[in-house]
Amino acid sequence: MIVFSGDLDKAIASFILANGAAASGKKVTLFFTFWGLNILRKSEKVPVAKTFIGQMFGMMMPRGSRKLSLSRMNMLGMGAKMIRGVMNNNNVSSLEELMASAIHQGVEIVACQMSMDLMGIRQEELIDGVKIGGVGYYLGKADQSGINLFI
Amino acid sequence: MIVFSGDLDKAIASFILANGAAASGKKVTLFFTFWGLNILRKSEKVPVAKTFIGQMFGMMMPRGSRKLSLSRMNMLGMGAKMIRGVMNNNNVSSLEELMASAIHQGVEIVACQMSMDLMGIRQEELIDGVKIGGVGYYLGKADQSGINLFI
Amino acid sequence: MIVFSGDLDKAIASFILANGAAASGKKVTLFFTFWGLNILRKSEKVPVAKTFIGQMFGMMMPRGSRKLSLSRMNMLGMGAKMIRGVMNNNNVSSLEELMASAIHQGVEIVACQMSMDLMGIRQEELIDGVKIGGVGYYLGKADQSGINLFI
Numbered sequence: 451m452i453v454f455s456g457d458l459d460k461a462i463a464s465f466i467l468a469n470g471a472a473a474s475g476k477k478v479t480l481f482f483t484f485w486g487l488n489i490l491r492k493s494e495k496v497p498v499a500k501t502f503i504g505q506m507f508g509m510m511m512p513r514g515s516r517k518l519s520l521s522r523m524n525m526l527g528m529g530a531k532m533i534r535g536v537m538n539n540n541n542v543s544s545l546e547e548l549m550a551s552a553i554h555q556g557v558e559i560v561a562c563q564m565s566m567d568l569m570g571i572r573q574e575e576l577i578d579g580v581k582i583g584g585v586g587y588y589l590g591k592a593d594q595s596g597i598n599l600f601i
Numbered sequence: 602m603i604v605f606s607g608d609l610d611k612a613i614a615s616f617i618l619a620n621g622a623a624a625s626g627k628k629v630t631l632f633f634t635f636w637g638l639n640i641l642r643k644s645e646k647v648p649v650a651k652t653f654i655g656q657m658f659g660m661m662m663p664r665g666s667r668k669l670s671l672s673r674m675n676m677l678g679m680g681a682k683m684i685r686g687v688m689n690n691n692n693v694s695s696l697e698e699l700m701a702s703a704i705h706q707g708v709e710i711v712a713c714q715m716s717m718d719l720m721g722i723r724q725e726e727l728i729d730g731v732k733i734g735g736v737g738y739y740l741g742k743a744d745q746s747g748i749n750l751f752i
Numbered sequence: 753m754i755v756f757s758g759d760l761d762k763a764i765a766s767f768i769l770a771n772g773a774a775a776s777g778k779k780v781t782l783f784f785t786f787w788g789l790n791i792l793r794k795s796e797k798v799p800v801a802k803t804f805i806g807q808m809f810g811m812m813m814p815r816g817s818r819k820l821s822l823s824r825m826n827m828l829g830m831g832a833k834m835i836r837g838v839m840n841n842n843n844v845s846s847l848e849e850l851m852a853s854a855i856h857q858g859v860e861i862v863a864c865q866m867s868m869d870l871m872g873i874r875q876e877e878l879i880d881g882v883k884i885g886g887v888g889y890y891l892g893k894a895d896q897s898g899i900n901l902f903i
Contacts, residue, residue: 451751452765452901454761454762454765454903456824459605459635459636460605463603463605463634463635466715466736467736467739467740470736470737470739470740471740474737474740476740483765484761484765485761485823485824503834503837503838503841506834507834510825511825521636522607522636523661523662532654532657532658533719535654536654536719536720536721537719539654540715540718540719542715542719564768564842564844567842568835568838568839568842568844569838570838585768585769585772586772586776588769588772589769589772589773589776589778589899592898592899593898593899596743596744597740597743597744597749598749598899598900598901599603599749599750599751599901600751600753600901600902600903601605601751602902610756610786610787611756614754614756614785614786617866617887618887618890618891621887621888621890621891622891625888625891627891672787673758673787674812674813683805683808683809684870686805687805687870687871687872688870690805691866691869691870693866693870747894747895748891748894748895748900749900750754750900750901750902751902752756752902
């Protein structure tokens with residue numbers, strides 16, 4: 451799966467699919483690119499040298515999974531809180547638990563090299579367990595895969 | 602196909618693809634999740650017991666295919682009317698006709714169990730002919746399918 | 753790949769994937785539909801007879817790749833300029849170069865017949881090298897393809 455979007459709802463969908471597929475014995479690779487990279491950012495600021503543009507991107511984009519917005523009905527974050535609330539009430543794992551579980555189940559988490567360069571994001575700013583790869587790496591994996599999605 | 606989006610334009614695209622594929626003899630499954638569920642809602646209010654959050658979701662989200670907005674250029678519904686107008690002028694079936702035709706052609710319409718639970722939507726509120734299934738059901742179908750899309 | 757979206761960021765992603773796949777020897781077809789058609793429009797106005805609705809669509813939608821907006825953080829075009837700037841600074845080809853390179857590499861660029869009819873867009877208004885095809889054409893190509901994406 452390519453995770454292009456950085457919306458909370460699509461991030462949840464990606465990890466539910468990834469966990470489901472991994473649980474049924476499939477090998478899963480998630481390739482995070484563009485806004486999707488934000489899902490993988492650590493929530494704390496990591497001191498790394500950046501260009502001016504890199505600093506601007508870093509400041510303006512959500513830092514990590516807890517800061518993501520819904521693709522619609524976000525209502526200044528209230529919608530995101532509502533979704534997190536109903537997930538909790540229905541005993542659905544939170545996005546952060548889904549991410550930990552995916553990594554634990556061996557889902558491969560790959561960050562797009564080129565997007566990182568463009569947005570000035572360094573590996574140290576991403577959560578642990580993330581690999582870095584390019585479009586060639588994605589295509590190689592996609593070629594071996596029975597189900598390919600762009601999210 | 603996973604239909605995650607509840608936008609009018611993407612709903613139309615989903616059903617045109619589904620009808621085209623079914624017409625050429627393929628077995629098609631559409632799996633509606635998150636905002637996509639709104640496409641399947643009946644246009645009239647159905648009296649069912651709901652939690653407070655379920656009532657809020659029910660009220661704030663569009664009830665059925667006729668209430669959907671465009672993903673862009675919606676302009677308070679004028680864009681949606683324009684698209685419906687040009688479809689009519691060009692003798693393209695309306696979304697509602699495309700949906701009826703898909704069901705008639707045997708396209709399988711599946712609503713995501715977990716999304717229904719989260720948003721408090723009950724089967725009685727969905728149009729007739731909809732199956733309920735989970736992510737496992739989707740993965741089983743996707744595995745047998747030559748073309749998988751996330752819309 | 754179906755390119756449904758007319759966002760600058762998704763257009764760039766589509767053509768990076770297409771060029772990467774073509775470079776590794778794969779046959780690639782990009783099928784542009786709905787807002788994606790705008791990516792293929794010539795930047796200059798082409799004098800063709802249009803209905804009133806066709807004129808409105810033509811005026812309100814971005815004319816060609818240089819007018820596209822980002823799917824988020826567009827900020828009245830400043831975000832789009834920022835992305836183009838960092839691509840240039842990082843020696844990544846511009847969208848227009850990626851498009852030329854894709855065509856040069858033999859990537860098949862197909863415009864959706866039905867969307868063109870609905871939005872009143874004529875072949876003369878599209879860049880050179882674009883084929884016209886319907887949903888049946890797409891399905892035929894997708895069927896032979898190992899990787900299918902909806903962007």
